[in-house]
Amino acid sequence: MGMPVSIHLRGARGDVESPDARTAVAQAFSHLSRVDDVFSTWRxxxxxxxxxxxxxxxxxAHPWLAEVSGLCALAHLRTGGLFSPYHAGxxxxxxxxxxxxVEGAARHLAHVPRISFCINAGGDLVAGFGPGHDPSPWTIGIEDPRHTGxxxxxxxxxxGGLATSGTAARGAHLRDPRDGAPISRPGSATVWGPSLLWADVWATALFVDPAVATQTLEGEHPAYRHLVL
Structure with a gap:
């Protein structure tokens, strides 16, 4: 997917280095590789x-194509058009x-007993834990978009998941779906909650139009928190 992906495990050494854990990590990376086979825009x-x-x-076609198409339509509807899978038509x-x-990859790790995990995909994260584990939270730093580091x-x-959208890392790569105008202003929008998929969708919507998206997110999806910088 053109980005670094890392998997971090916590637990007793014997659990994080167990055959089950090693197999699950390999399966998680294999899942991401298969997604790239299906969805890459570079290949x-x-x-x-x-x-x-x-x-x-x-x-x-792989059934994933239809599944993702349906999710994109739902995301467009839920965000009032602030998220769109169409760019220049x-x-x-x-x-x-x-x-x-990344959520799909995380499901492989969630079956491993007595570990907690965090997958970092280009700064967006999924955290979770397996059976029999009493996890401590992962502390995640949100970078100031105007001051690198x-x-x-x-x-x-x-x-759950955490996602950030903005222009600091990739420049003006986002457009307002309502008029197609590129968004070049500085800043970022971060969303965290039960699902990385929806955190990512809402982070994009919040960066496109913070005022409108904030009202919708807080009114209809209170399980998600956000920070606009």
Whole structure:
């Protein structure tokens, strides 16, 4: 997916280095690799790109394509149009795929007894734990978007996801779906709650229009917290 991904485990040494843990980590990375096979926009042979060209019939496509398409439509609806998988008229669901993919990878780790885990995918995170583990929270630093390397705030996350959207790392790569205008202002929006997929969607929506998205998020999805910098 064009980004660094790391997996961190906590627990007794015998548990984090157990065959079950090693297998689960390998399965998590394998899951992400398979997602890349299906959804990469950088590879002409990915199923997404073949489908976009009309070279892959829907009946032969991986079911993930239809699942993600449905989730993108739901995200567009829930955010009042502040999240969209369309860019300059072209379908690109990768803004949702990352959170969805990392959550899928995390499910492999959630079966390992007596560990807690955190997956970091380009600064977006999923935390959780396996059976029989009494976890302590992961302390996550939120970088000040105007001062590289400076921590503006910290968040404790035991189980769930955290995502940040903004221009500090990748420049003006986001557009307002309502008019197609690029968003070049400084700052960031961070969201954390039960699901990384939806934290990521709402972080994007909040950066596009903080005022409108804040009202919707706080009114309809109170399980999610946010910080706009």
């Amino acid at each position: 002409v042979d990915s199923e997404l790109m073949r489908s976009s060209r009309g070279d892959l019939d829907a009946a032969d 072209a379908y690109d669901p990768t803004g949702l795929v990352k959170g969805w993919a 400076r921590v503006a705030a910290t968040v404790e996350l035991t189980c």
